[in-house]
Amino acid sequence: MELVKKWLEGFNDCVDSLQHHNVITTDTLKKYGNTISVTNTAVTKVEFDLLVQSLRGSAPVNPPFGTIRTIEVKQNVSGIGDTELELDWHTDGNLLPVPPQFFLLYFKQIDQAGGGISWFYPIHQLLVDLPWWVIEALTISHIRLARDEWEWVGPLLGFDEKGICFRWRWDKELQPEVVDSRGLKARQALDYLAVTLAKKKPIAYRAQQNDLVLVPNRLFLHGRSQLAAKSSRCVYRGWIE
Numbered sequence: 001m002e003l004v005k006k007w008l009e010g011f012n013d014c015v016d017s018l019q020h021h022n023v024i025t026t027d028t029l030k031k032y033g034n035t036i037s038v039t040n041t042a043v044t045k046v047e048f049d050l051l052v053q054s055l056r057g058s059a060p061v062n063p064p065f066g067t068i069r070t071i072e073v074k075q076n077v078s079g080i081g082d083t084e085l086e087l088d089w090h091t092d093g094n095l096l097p098v099p100p101q102f103f104l105l106y107f108k109q110i111d112q113a114g115g116g117i118s119w120f121y122p123i124h125q126l127l128v129d130l131p132w133w134v135i136e137a138l139t140i141s142h143i144r145l146a147r148d149e150w151e152w153v154g155p156l157l158g159f160d161e162k163g164i165c166f167r168w169r170w171d172k173e174l175q176p177e178v179v180d181s182r183g184l185k186a187r188q189a190l191d192y193l194a195v196t197l198a199k200k201k202p203i204a205y206r207a208q209q210n211d212l213v214l215v216p217n218r219l220f221l222h223g224r225s226q227l228a229a230k231s232s233r234c235v236y237r238g239w240i241e
């Protein structure tokens with residue numbers, strides 16, 4: 001259970017870091033370790049950009065996936081959020097060598113029909129619920145996640161310089177593919193995980209107009225409920241390394 005121990009250290013680091021950056025407001029502290037911060041002030045894209053940069057503590061590095069993006073329903077769907085369909089459980093930046101530690105969402109325009117509810121599920125809760133053979137396969141078997149020209153090949157669960165790292169996404173556009181099971185039940189582990197996750201009851205958060213939500217990407221899987229057709233919902237998302 002070395003992994004779980006490391007995970008818990010990572011968790012504490014993230015919580016410390018959140019507190020250190022002083023972004024959390026007490027009114028919306030959630031059950032699972034200071035997840036969500038809300039300030040109800042309108043933010044422009046430029047201000048949002050600056051906020052992300054200041055949280056990042058450095059100049060923007062602008063990696064291919066790391067830019068601040070505007071998530072809205074578009075005709076040419078490119079990113080995961082640019083669809084009115086429900087968003088399945090995932091962590092962000094799965095295909096990057098080092099996925100971001102946090103992401104910040106700014107709800108510029110919410111879905112008037114009440115769609116687009118944010119869903120969160122704590123990864124530590126998932127890990128303690130999984131049988132050992134699944135954890136083992138997730139940490140050892142080599143899995144390929146690929147979209148467009150980007151790909152990750154390696155274990156889906158691990159530990160890097162930023163802490164626990166769980167890469168997960170399985171939807172219409174991207175399916176994990178076993179490259180080398182290393183003698184473990186990798187395919188069954190992926191299926192087991194998908195089935196388990198489908199049964200999990202999310203922490204649901206209905207964002208209000210102008211909410212700012214800071215999420216530790218290493219600690220939570222997230223998703224989102226379906227949007228109304230032709231929704232005018234508009235969200236900025238910034239990744240914080």
Ligand SMILES: O=C(O)CCC(=O)C(=O)O
Nearest residue numbers: 071079080081092224235
């Ligand atoms: O639309 C949202 O609320 C979140 C979108 C998202 O998770 C993503 O684009 O990665």
Ligand SMILES: [Fe+2]
Nearest residue numbers: 090091092222
């Ligand atoms: Fe996401």
